[in-house]
Amino acid sequence: MRKDLDSMMSEQGLEALLIFGDAQHNPAMYYFTGGGHVSHALLVKPRHRPAVLFHNDMEREEAARSGLECVSFSRYPLSKFFERSQTPSEASARQLQSILLDMGIARGRVAIYGREEIGNLWAILSHLSRWMPDLEIAGDSPALPLAMETKEASEIARIRRMGEITTRVVARVAEWLSEQAVAADETVLQEDGSPLRVGDVKRKIALWLAEEGVENPRDTIFAPGREAGIPHSSGSPELPLRLGQTIVFDIFPCEAGGGYFYDFTRTWSLGYATEEAQALYEQVKAAYDLALQAIRPGLPFREVQRVVCEFFESHGHPTPLHTPPPLLEGYVHSVGHGVGLNIHERPFSGLQGEEMALKTGCVITIEPGLYYPQRGLGVRIEDTFWLREDGQVERLADYPYELVIPMKRWRK
Amino acid sequence: MRKDLDSMMSEQGLEALLIFGDAQHNPAMYYFTGGGHVSHALLVKPRHRPAVLFHNDMEREEAARSGLECVSFSRYPLSKFFERSQTPSEASARQLQSILLDMGIARGRVAIYGREEIGNLWAILSHLSRWMPDLEIAGDSPALPLAMETKEASEIARIRRMGEITTRVVARVAEWLSEQAVAADETVLQEDGSPLRVGDVKRKIALWLAEEGVENPRDTIFAPGREAGIPHSSGSPELPLRLGQTIVFDIFPCEAGGGYFYDFTRTWSLGYATEEAQALYEQVKAAYDLALQAIRPGLPFREVQRVVCEFFESHGHPTPLHTPPPLLEGYVHSVGHGVGLNIHERPFSGLQGEEMALKTGCVITIEPGLYYPQRGLGVRIEDTFWLREDGQVERLADYPYELVIPMKRWRK
Structure with missing residues (x-):
């Protein structure tokens, strides 16, 4: 939790965290700023x-x-650093x-985080690590x-709200279909x-998520038949929907501005x-139930x-x-992952x-599945859970x- | 243009490009793959x-x-590399x-690109550069x-379509207001x-963009009064709208799945x-017209x-x-920037x-503006232009x- 950060830094022997990039759709930065239209920023968190x-x-x-102490980059004008630099990345490194x-951060171990263009940052940090050999990046x-x-209570409330929105949209899709x-x-x-096609369904999903005021930055998986048999096939838009085919519907929207996700x-x-x-x-449902029974704090995931x-x-x-890669049918992935400001995060x-x-x-998440693309089908069931202080495992x-x-207008 | 890539690589003395990350909302990767639900991928483009x-x-x-030659990471199973590694980043670096x-890429200069978590990649590439000293990253x-x-013609067509969608939504907002x-x-x-508040307007904008099937990953600036006087204040949701205040309305959606942007x-x-x-x-309109008259191929931006x-x-x-930073009122930014798979890209x-x-x-873009937050106002005008082969500058x-x-239901 947030309150543990300083002790985590001590355990890891870190003098500071350096976080780069935008405040939106950038989990590490969002964790501190709470989002906002702040781009190409730098956050420094000393222990x-x-x-x-x-x-x-x-x-x-x-x-x-953000409520944080804020300092403008204009106190460190790039123009001044350009004078002594060969390249823009050198000027940025001097800044x-x-x-x-x-x-007061001149030596010791600093950890870097953030989702940003890696090239430029590699160049900047390479300069920095040459000029500051006592700093370990x-x-x-x-x-x-x-x-x-x-997660603390306020984070759980936000993920739970995303769960309510997600399942409301899923119910709307079921009713409409x-x-x-x-x-x-x-x-x-x-x-x-x-014919009603996958693309038509996905447009409805996107629209209904927008009506709920949330974002869908990683699209939705709505994959029928053979494509259901490949866990991350998102569904070809031109595919028509037919009765009696399994459809894997995996939906993972986030709060507007790049906040908390839900996975379902x-x-x-x-x-x-x-x-x-x-x-x-x-x-798959039996495996899901088994997994749920197994979960308890302290167990390796x-x-x-x-x-x-x-x-x-x-x-x-x-x-x-027992099957070495490539594993292309059967149960081909892992049972779950953490969810938060990242759709996939610790624990794995x-x-x-x-x-x-x-x-x-x-x-x-707990999300077992079985996949047989050559037989034209796949099945996955997934919910998102919170391991509560009282030892209960709560479906959010x-x-x-x-x-x-059931198709209301269909007579066999 | 795409066709110039090999010659650009020759000019820069590059043996290969390495591009990391997802295919969505990751311009460098999207440029090659055209999007898709492909996460934590690696693209290698040898010269x-x-x-x-x-x-x-x-x-x-x-x-x-994507139409590209594809190879599964399972041909290079991480399990094999874990055996010889102390940390996950070391195993990934061996892979x-x-x-x-x-x-066949063992030496020479390789360039790295992609929007990805920088920490992990810094660790991986640091290992790699120690183990492959003949490789310059x-x-x-x-x-x-x-x-x-x-941009080639197909890219222009997509940016133009985003311009049509953007201005259609802007017209809908004007009509509704x-x-x-x-x-x-x-x-x-x-x-x-x-009272009608900024947040109400932004929700409409998000919904109407979703109805058009596009994404709005970086929010919209809809900033009235004093907030109009700060170029990147996105507009506080709780602010009520009042007559006679300037409102800066800056909108920059992209194609669904992280494609081309428009800026307006x-x-x-x-x-x-x-x-x-x-x-x-x-x-500001006179400055905009002056800027447009000045534009010609070959001129430094x-x-x-x-x-x-x-x-x-x-x-x-x-x-x-002539005013050193911090520059907090008057004309406080630059006149424009390139637009493509990035909302801000070359040329600057x-x-x-x-x-x-x-x-x-x-x-x-061409986007002059004047900002006087303490007087409670700001003005910016922006369109997106294409420098055509025939020398014309076309507003997209x-x-x-x-x-x-005009407020139809208002009587002074």
Whole structure:
């Protein structure tokens, strides 16, 4: 949590955090500023001292709204640094050096964060690390991601509100789909008699999210049939919708201005489901229930992945537990991930890399799935959960688990 | 232009370009892939050879839609590299090294691009540059930005379409505002009799942009009165609209999925304009016309800035030409910038740094403004232009230049 940041910095031996980039759609910067029209900014957070936000004059009021101490870059005019520099990145590096020295940061370990154009920053930081050899620039320190991993009450409220909006839009999509006409060949039709296509559905989703005042910066997955069998196929816009095909509908909007995300998936089959789809769906739901039972604070997240892999393997599906890559069918991904200002953040549940324990206060998805693209189907079920102080695992938005969307205007 | 990329790479002495990150909202990657749900990808473009896109298995169909040669990261399984690594960034660096060696890139100069989390990439590239000392990683090579600076016909068509959408939404906002009721104290009212606030207008703008199927990832500036006097104040949502105040309305949406932007500003005054606002407006419009007359291929963009500064100074306004920072009133920014997959890109018109000539094929804004926050007003006029092969400067979307929006339901 935010209040743990200084102790995380101590544990990681960090003198300061340097955060680069815009305040919007930039999780690390947003975490401190709360968004706003502040671009190409720099935030310096020394250990045990408050953060300072460096910004352009034109954005002084937007910066001030963050409530942070704000300093204009014009106190460090680039024109002055250009005189002694060969390239723009050298001038920017001199400006950064001057700011750091004024803040008393001349040596020790500093961690860098922010989503920004990497080229220019690589050039600037390369100059800086040559000129300030006593400064160690750490790229992969988890101090800030560790603080962001566990959420305080105000963050939970915002994620929960995004869950309410997300499920409201999902319900609207289900209701609207169920009211469409169906042709004799089981194609779903628009009012004008032409086929209803994935692109038409996605436009409705985008519009209804906008009506709710949220953003959808990473599109929506609405993938029928064979494309449902490839977890991150987002759905080709020209594909017509047909009855009896699984549709993976994975939706992950964020607050306007680049704030908190919600992550949610249902798998639907319009009109009816094939026996094969129904059987897969029930296995995925059983895996989802198993995963939920397994979750408890302190458990390594990858143990939940292992439980789900073992269950799926007992039903004959390949999984990452015993099948080496490439793994193109069966259960092909991990069971979940943290959600916050990033759609994917700590904790991760992969079998490789750092083992991450489930902590009280974290917000995670549980999202098992089964994928058989060559058989033309895929299934995933996903909700977002909060590990509460009292040990309960709370689903942050409820939504039914029906595979079949009844088509009101269809007579078999 | 795209076709010039290999020659730009030769001029810059580059063996390859390495582009990191998602395909959406990541201009360098989008330039090659055309978007798509491809996350944490790597694109390698060797000089005089086609680009190769490295992606996750789950996103293989989204990657394939780019039309590029695609290779799954599972050919370079991280599990293998984890065995020899202390940290995740070390494993990722070994994976990257292995890919580069397989592509025959072992020495020489490579340029890096992409909007991505900088920390992790700094760690990965720091390892790489230690292990591959013959490889020079250039952060600030302009090869790709130079290619992207001049647009081919298909790009112009997309920016022009964004201009049509943008001005259609602006016209809808003007029409809607003109129909609102006005209280005796000149406050603009909603249907329910409560004041119409900036936040209400911004919600309409976001909704109407979504109806047009485009995104608005960087919000909209709709800033009345004193906030109009600070160029990048985006407008406080709680501010009520009143007659006779200048409102700077700067709107810059992009194609869905992170494609081409358009950039457009008008300044409005509802019902009537004060004499002071009218006078400033006429000066800004005169500066805009002067700038347009000055534009020609080959001219350094900063010469246009100089012309505008001199004009404004002749009318007694401070400008960056002779006033050192901080410059908080008068003409406080530069006259324009390139527009494309970035809202701000080459060419830039600032008086400092690299001198950038206006080239045939570039798309630029012209956007002079005058700002007096302490007098409670600001004015900016902005359109987006294309420097055509035939030497003409074409405005990519037309819209009238009226300061006053008549209020149909207001009787003085």
